[in-house]
Amino acid sequence: MSAGRSRRACAGLTLVEILVTLAVSSLLLTGAWRLVHAGLRAYRRGLQEVAVAQEARAVLAVLGRDVQRVGAAGPGALRGEDHHEATAAKAPVAADRLTLLAVFGDTAPAPRRVRYTLVLPGGEQPPGLTRTVVLPGREQQMVLGKRVRAFNVRYFDGQAWHDAWQRAELPRALELTLTFQGEPQLHPFVTVVALP
Numbered sequence: 018m019s020a021g022r023s024r025r026a027c028a029g030l031t032l033v034e035i036l037v038t039l040a041v042s043s044l045l046l047t048g049a050w051r052l053v054h055a056g057l058r059a060y061r062r063g064l065q066e067v068a069v070a071q072e073a074r075a076v077l078a079v080l081g082r083d084v085q086r087v088g089a090a091g092p093g094a095l096r097g098e099d100h101h102e103a104t105a106a107k108a109p110v111a112a113d114r115l116t117l118l119a120v121f122g123d124t125a126p127a128p129r130r131v132r133y134t135l136v137l138p139g140g141e142q143p144p145g146l147t148r149t150v151v152l153p154g155r156e157q158q159m160v161l162g163k164r165v166r167a168f169n170v171r172y173f174d175g176q177a178w179h180d181a182w183q184r185a186e187l188p189r190a191l192e193l194t195l196t197f198q199g200e201p202q203l204h205p206f207v208t209v210v211a212l213p
Contacts, residue, residue: 069199073206076162084210086119094118097170097182135168167196
């Protein structure tokens with residue numbers, strides 16, 4: 018009997034033991050893969066969120082700086098139009114237009130007209146918030162934010178907020194709302210710029 022036991026002990030693992038070991042190992046590896054994959058997705062989503070926030074900060078900084086330069090241009094230097102358009106998918110998209118006269122630099126204090134318009138996806142121009150500076154004999158245009166999908170401006174006269182501004186005097190403040198396309202959702206960013 019001891020010879021039979023020793024022969025069996027040297028024989029190794031049975032087929033059932035190997036199959037059970039493979040099944041448990043595959044379950045553990047599948048769980049580990051799912052954790053790694055979820056971590057990579059969260060990392061990519063975090064990078065996307067940071068990119069959207071950095072783009073929003075840069076666009077709002079340029080827009081806010083231009084709005085603050087309006088004070089030196091004097092009365093009538095700001096016009097705001099309230100446009101609500103629809104995209105090809107028939108979803109309402111806020112597409113306000115802001116036109117202002119801004120003084121750039123101390124050496125050439127002549128005001129220049131600056132227009133901000135939202136270009137929606139699906140057109141001939143690249144989508145995003147476009148800044149156009151009207152120079153003598155030409156226009157200088159650049160897309161500030163490629164991910165901007167909505168642009169809203171509200172104007173504060175000291176007592177109430179208005180959706181459009183066609184008055185000669187300057188408003189006290191502007192509320193700028195930009196909505197950026199992220200993955201998978203839209204991200205609104207709001208700032209209020211006081212005029213001097």
